[in-house]
Amino acid sequence: MAIHSVRRMPSPVLLRLDIVGFGPITIDPRSGTYLGVEVAALPAMPDALSIETHPAPAAPAETGSGNALDGLLWFIGTHAFGSERATWLWPGDRYRLVRWPRLVAIPDAHDEVPVLAALGAAALNAAELAEAADITPERAQRTINALSLMGLLESESAAPPPTPRPPTAATGGLFGRLRKRLGWG
Amino acid sequence: MTAPHRDPDTVEACARALAELKDTCPSLVFASLVTDDGFEIVSSPSSHDDGRLASMSSSVQALADAVAREMAVGVSEYMIIAAESGHIIQRRVPGHQIVLAALFDHHETLGKALSVSRVTAERLRTLPGTTTAPAA
Amino acid sequence: MSEHVILVAGPMGAGKTTAIRAVSETPVVSTEAVNTDRATSDKDTTTVALDYGEIRIDDEERIRLYGLPGQRRFEFMWRILVDRAIGMILLLDNSRPDPLADLAEYLEAFDGFLQRGSLVVGVTRHDHAGTPQLGEHIAVVAQRLPGRSVPVLPLDPRDSAETRLALMSLIATIEMEAMLSTTRSTP
Numbered sequence: 001m002a003i004h005s006v007r008r009m010p011s012p013v014l015l016r017l018d019i020v021g022f023g024p025i026t027i028d029p030r031s032g033t034y035l036g037v038e039v040a041a042l043p044a045m046p047d048a049l050s051i052e053t054h055p056a057p058a059a060p061a062e063t064g065s066g067n068a069l070d071g072l073l074w075f076i077g078t079h080a081f082g083s084e085r086a087t088w089l090w091p092g093d094r095y096r097l098v099r100w101p102r103l104v105a106i107p108d109a110h111d112e113v114p115v116l117a118a119l120g121a122a123a124l125n126a127a128e129l130a131e132a133a134d135i136t137p138e139r140a141q142r143t144i145n146a147l148s149l150m151g152l153l154e155s156e157s158a159a160p161p162p163t164p165r166p167p168t169a170a171t172g173g174l175f176g177r178l179r180k181r182l183g184w185g
Numbered sequence: 186m187t188a189p190h191r192d193p194d195t196v197e198a199c200a201r202a203l204a205e206l207k208d209t210c211p212s213l214v215f216a217s218l219v220t221d222d223g224f225e226i227v228s229s230p231s232s233h234d235d236g237r238l239a240s241m242s243s244s245v246q247a248l249a250d251a252v253a254r255e256m257a258v259g260v261s262e263y264m265i266i267a268a269e270s271g272h273i274i275q276r277r278v279p280g281h282q283i284v285l286a287a288l289f290d291h292h293e294t295l296g297k298a299l300s301v302s303r304v305t306a307e308r309l310r311t312l313p314g315t316t317t318a319p320a321a
Numbered sequence: 322m323s324e325h326v327i328l329v330a331g332p333m334g335a336g337k338t339t340a341i342r343a344v345s346e347t348p349v350v351s352t353e354a355v356n357t358d359r360a361t362s363d364k365d366t367t368t369v370a371l372d373y374g375e376i377r378i379d380d381e382e383r384i385r386l387y388g389l390p391g392q393r394r395f396e397f398m399w400r401i402l403v404d405r406a407i408g409m410i411l412l413l414d415n416s417r418p419d420p421l422a423d424l425a426e427y428l429e430a431f432d433g434f435l436q437r438g439s440l441v442v443g444v445t446r447h448d449h450a451g452t453p454q455l456g457e458h459i460a461v462v463a464q465r466l467p468g469r470s471v472p473v474l475p476l477d478p479r480d481s482a483e484t485r486l487a488l489m490s491l492i493a494t495i496e497m498e499a500m501l502s503t504t505r506s507t508p
Binding site for chain 3: 188189190220222240241243244248250251
């Protein structure tokens, strides 16, 4: 929740997370990076953590320093709420991807690609995303939580439901066949 | 090394070669000498197409070379585009990254068109510049 | 035989030929010539017609990858090859003097195709040249193609995994746009 709120602050801030037993993480939303414990070392559900915000230094963040924030936010977003809707998301809203995340920062990115593509093609809620991308509703919700935390979604509360058409004869299922051919599923 | 199309000696030699080709073969409608990467060195008569034909000639030559490589039949010697109103012959200048493209009207026999274009290309073998092989 | 034509476009030196070589399952057919225009680019060679590579899904289905020549004097080849294509990977070299201008130029050049075809933008040499940032590329795409969610990815064309990921992003986008989009024609 704190990370989501930081995006809306008028002045730039740094966010510091202290995860008990794991050490600090300093997030700089301006540069899209963080310093501290790497994602692979983080627990899915920390026992305790503290969160502080600090005014960001006047100087712009150094480009290229730190780890890609997308990876950290993906981890937090997919774990923090289990399979429930993130607390800032409204029931009934649909979401559309306005910007793709850095795929190299997401584990098993090739699995996420069709999910991202579905959200890019139409405004969807979790149930509709699950159907379009052929994933479980729980996974769809976790994905929406994470992408929202990353600031990559826009909500369309008035969007009409999409009318999915069957895959075209020309390409229908090509992604799955290509993935299998490349040995990724 | 100066690019062929920017070297005055090369341009002049190429212009002379095209003039001799026209003298030898009045059925010549148009001829151009172009670099492998699509820049016109000289054409006769002068072209007014912003170099488009030169680019197309180099593309077509490169595709022909690629087909010959794929079919493993050796280096492509010449190419013919036979159209309703004439024949276009394309061949490389030996030892240079330069292509001769010549359009003959349909009254000309293919044999003569091939022959005079070959002679012209051979004459240009002595052009200044390197004699490196075309890029693969 | 079912074929899916994908174009790889972008300015000279962006990594098009390299990217196709990284993913093609067959030896790439290339049409390189010695580059005499060193003022434009210091590359030794330049593509003058096309690069061609393939991914064979099975005996009856292929993805055909066509690399377009980067220089504008060969844009007649762009028009020839764009006809049968269903998608495009547009590579931009972030170390060039003005990559955002390159991006805008190519989006305009392929405007007709992009009304029906899908797009992924790959930014090469992104780590060597930190600016412009990916967000700036995304903004240019958003301005030119409003309402479209186009993947804009950092890409090392030498890395087959990264290039395959870009290709898979394009294929997924093609399929999902066909299935879900109500505003564009089905490819």
